[in-house]
Amino acid sequence: MKSDKSKSMTSRRKFLRNAGVAAAGAVVLAPNVVKAQGPISMRWQSTWPSKDIFHEYALDFAKKVNDMTGGDLKIEVLPAGAVVPAFGLLDAVSKGTLDGGHGVIVYHYGKQTALALWGSGPGWGMDANMLLSWHKYGGGKELLEKLYTSVGANVVSFPYGPMPTQPLGWFKKPVTSADDFKGLKYRTVGISIDVFTGMGAAVNALPGGEIVSAMDRGLLDAAEFNNASSDKALGFPDVSKVCMLQSYHQNAEQFEITFNKDKYNALPEKIRAIIANAVEAASQDMAWKAFDRYSKDYVEMQTKDNVKFYKTPDSILKKQLEIYDEVVKKKSAENPLFKEIVQSQIVFAKRVTQWEQDTVVPRRMAFDHYFGANGAASKI
Numbered sequence: 001m002k003s004d005k006s007k008s009m010t011s012r013r014k015f016l017r018n019a020g021v022a023a024a025g026a027v028v029l030a031p032n033v034v035k036a037q038g039p040i041s042m043r044w045q046s047t048w049p050s051k052d053i054f055h056e057y058a059l060d061f062a063k064k065v066n067d068m069t070g071g072d073l074k075i076e077v078l079p080a081g082a083v084v085p086a087f088g089l090l091d092a093v094s095k096g097t098l099d100g101g102h103g104v105i106v107y108h109y110g111k112q113t114a115l116a117l118w119g120s121g122p123g124w125g126m127d128a129n130m131l132l133s134w135h136k137y138g139g140g141k142e143l144l145e146k147l148y149t150s151v152g153a154n155v156v157s158f159p160y161g162p163m164p165t166q167p168l169g170w171f172k173k174p175v176t177s178a179d180d181f182k183g184l185k186y187r188t189v190g191i192s193i194d195v196f197t198g199m200g201a202a203v204n205a206l207p208g209g210e211i212v213s214a215m216d217r218g219l220l221d222a223a224e225f226n227n228a229s230s231d232k233a234l235g236f237p238d239v240s241k242v243c244m245l246q247s248y249h250q251n252a253e254q255f256e257i258t259f260n261k262d263k264y265n266a267l268p269e270k271i272r273a274i275i276a277n278a279v280e281a282a283s284q285d286m287a288w289k290a291f292d293r294y295s296k297d298y299v300e301m302q303t304k305d306n307v308k309f310y311k312t313p314d315s316i317l318k319k320q321l322e323i324y325d326e327v328v329k330k331k332s333a334e335n336p337l338f339k340e341i342v343q344s345q346i347v348f349a350k351r352v353t354q355w356e357q358d359t360v361v362p363r364r365m366a367f368d369h370y371f372g373a374n375g376a377a378s379k380i
Contacts, residue, residue: 115147121192162287247317
């Protein structure tokens with residue numbers, strides 16, 4: 001017979017052995033528990049037709065996030081109208097019908113006029129990159145959160161992707177003065193609606209995918225959208241051969257990435273950090289792609305589509321600024337949040353535009369030197 005001490009030692013060895021087996025099993029099973037959760041999938045929609053380069057930018061962002069998370073987050077981006085109409089994107093994301101979306105802030109102008117200050121107008125002399133700088137470092141982010149709270153939007157917003165100055169638009173014939181806008185059926189969005197209404201136009205705000213058909217049916221006399229690549233893809237050269245370049249109506253616009261706030265906050269902290277960095281990476285990549293694609297399509301529309309481009313007369317540009325100032329005064333008096341944002345932007349713009357004007361050498365001189373008549377580039 002075994003002694004009591006011997007039995008105790010045997011029992012202890014069995015317990016430790018069994019505990020060791022259980023622990024080993026836990027090590028084997030733990031990865032399977034994580035795997036069972038699988039990747040997080042999100043269904044998004046953009047505000048753009050699938051053929052527009054803007055939808056391509058949305059896909060570019062999604063791919064960056066999908067790649068950077070190693071597939072832990074998978075974003076699928078559908079084109080405008082796949083789930084909701086283009087102008088219904090904010091509500092769909094806020095309610096959770098969609099997990100996120102890609103669009104522009106000025107499309108939400110009807111909910112809160114101050115939202116248009118992220119893109120509509122001359123930007124107080126800033127370009128879109130400067131406005132994004134104000135958003136990140138000058139208080140814009142906090143003000144945008146305040147705005148979305150005021151309209152009950154349950155979203156997390158990431159403005160990104162600086163757009164170059166947008167054309168005045170496509171017309172039946174070149175416009176030579178502000179008077180040419182009187183009675184003109186014209187498409188635009190945001191505060192630009194008020195500006196062109198002030199110039200005498202009958203304004204209709206339509207999403208990008210509906211503009212060309214409206215021009216073709218005579219519902220519009222003229223319209224602006226955004227850039228050479230989008231305009232070409234959407235078919236503007238099929239309904240007009242006259243495009244006026246340069247305008248203050250949307251001089252500093254950028255895109256917006258939105259997430260449903262509840263779904264975004266439920267993401268692991270690591271994935272949220274990846275998203276924040278992917279936004280900035282996609283922002284710069286978008287700007288680089290725009291330089292390449294817009295310039296190619298600008299040339300192609302002239303050589304293949306017989307489009308004539310004209311510079312908008314300075315008299316029209318000055319009129320835009322004058323009317324914009326009146327619109328801003330009126331809306332600031334009506335809307336305290338509008339006034340607060342305007343004042344914040346002006347303070348920031350005065351500093352950064354002064355720095356830019358004093359620091360950046362005029363590129364027109366270099367352009368004329370290399371590519372003007374008898375330009376030096378042909379001799380190098």
